[in-house]
Amino acid sequence: MTYVQLFLAFFIPNIVGYGGGPAIIPLIEAEVVGRYGWMNAQEFAEVLGLGNALPSPIATKMAGYVGYEVAGVGGAVVAVLATVVPTLLLMLGALGLLYRYRESPRVKRMSQWVRPVIAIMMAGMVLSFFSEGMAGAGLMHTAIIAAVAAIALLRFKAHPALVVVGALAYGGLLLG
Amino acid sequence: MTASQQGKLFFSFLRIGLLGFGGGPSMIPLVHQEVVKRHAWMKDEEFADVLAIANTLPGPIATKMPGYIGFRVGGTLGCINAVVAVILPMIVAMILLLGLFSRHRDVAWIHGMSQGMVPVVMVMMGQLAWDFLNKSRLALGWAVSLVMAAVAAVLIYWLGVHPGLVIGTLLVAAMLPPLTKRKSVEEAAQ
Numbered sequence: 001m002t003y004v005q006l007f008l009a010f011f012i013p014n015i016v017g018y019g020g021g022p023a024i025i026p027l028i029e030a031e032v033v034g035r036y037g038w039m040n041a042q043e044f045a046e047v048l049g050l051g052n053a054l055p056s057p058i059a060t061k062m063a064g065y066v067g068y069e070v071a072g073v074g075g076a077v078v079a080v081l082a083t084v085v086p087t088l089l090l091m092l093g094a095l096g097l098l099y100r101y102r103e104s105p106r107v108k109r110m111s112q113w114v115r116p117v118i119a120i121m122m123a124g125m126v127l128s129f130f131s132e133g134m135a136g137a138g139l140m141h142t143a144i145i146a147a148v149a150a151i152a153l154l155r156f157k158a159h160p161a162l163v164v165v166g167a168l169a170y171g172g173l174l175l176g
Numbered sequence: 177m178t179a180s181q182q183g184k185l186f187f188s189f190l191r192i193g194l195l196g197f198g199g200g201p202s203m204i205p206l207v208h209q210e211v212v213k214r215h216a217w218m219k220d221e222e223f224a225d226v227l228a229i230a231n232t233l234p235g236p237i238a239t240k241m242p243g244y245i246g247f248r249v250g251g252t253l254g255c256i257n258a259v260v261a262v263i264l265p266m267i268v269a270m271i272l273l274l275g276l277f278s279r280h281r282d283v284a285w286i287h288g289m290s291q292g293m294v295p296v297v298m299v300m301m302g303q304l305a306w307d308f309l310n311k312s313r314l315a316l317g318w319a320v321s322l323v324m325a326a327v328a329a330v331l332i333y334w335l336g337v338h339p340g341l342v343i344g345t346l347l348v349a350a351m352l353p354p355l356t357k358r359k360s361v362e363e364a365a366q
Contacts, residue, residue, distance in 0.1 A: 016347065087240055090233050168293065176287065
């Protein structure tokens with residue numbers, strides 16, 4: 001039963017998630033934190049933070065880790081397969097058809113229409129991380145870390161891994 | 177397909193996986209570098225076509241591209257080979273690092289590290305949200321984007337509709353109606 005839930009929790013976000021890995025994150029959060037309650041917002045933030053600090057695609061890293069946490073190695077395999085296989089089969093199977101329609105306005109519209117929904121779900125995650133930060137680190141530390149991270153990422157285009165390591169150091173020293 | 181070629185496929189995509197920071201989309205230039213320039217498995221135009229097609233499908237781009245290219249170069253085995261090379265090392269790294277982390281959650285400074293991560297992830301997610309909203313604005317305009325986002329928020333957060341259902345309905349709607357008709361409806365809405 002857990003395997004079926006794991007499969008669905010990763011299959012659905014990946015099959016409707018237009019816009020690559022990042023678009024899938026809020027959809028996965030809705031399943032993992034919202035629907036099945038396998039993790040809380042804090043734990044999900046750890047997964048995202050570390051996921052952003054390491055190379056390779058974010059969607060499969062999340063699937064592998066969440067699957068492993070929920071149901072061991074078998075769970076990791078199920079979650080990763082649910083992430084990778086369906087869309088890859090679509091790509092291999094429907095290539096000729098897709099090739100004909102790759103410039104079609106309707107196909108372009110699909111990803112355009114999904115974007116506002118993904119954007120609002122991402123904004124929802126920002127809010128939930130904010131309340132998590134307030135409850136955990138408190139207003140002052142949350143504001144300081146967020147401000148420094150924003151300046152480093154946006155103004156100085158710092159590497160995400162560097163920012164994550166900085167936040168870990170700050171938290172380990174000042175929030176422990 | 178010889179073993180040495182499967183080996184080349186594996187190490188190419190291993191490199192791509194280990195050097196590709198920032199999620200799938202940022203890995204595309206690395207894939208291009210290995211597949212078109214280094215090994216000449218595909219021509220430039222072909223690569224552009226495959227990328228365009230991959231973008232018309234849902235799901236992570238960073239597994240569709242290796243899977244398809246692996247299949248082209250080395251059949252089913254090549255497909256599995258390339259995908260595993262891209263994703264496996266960092267999945268194992270995640271499980272080891274986060275597993276260690278969560279086992280020692282009760283240690284004060286580790287708990288602090290975890291709390292320090294939350295605001296950073298909040299900022300990164302805010303950046304992504306803005307990015308998606310901005311792209312949406314460029315394609316649909318502010319009014320349509322914000323109305324769609326607001327309707328989606330009501331459906332998902334207030335009425336508890338499954339987000340997959342909301343997006344699935346939108347995808348079907350985008351496919352179905354004749355373009356001209358739908359466009360005039362949108363213009364009227366603006």
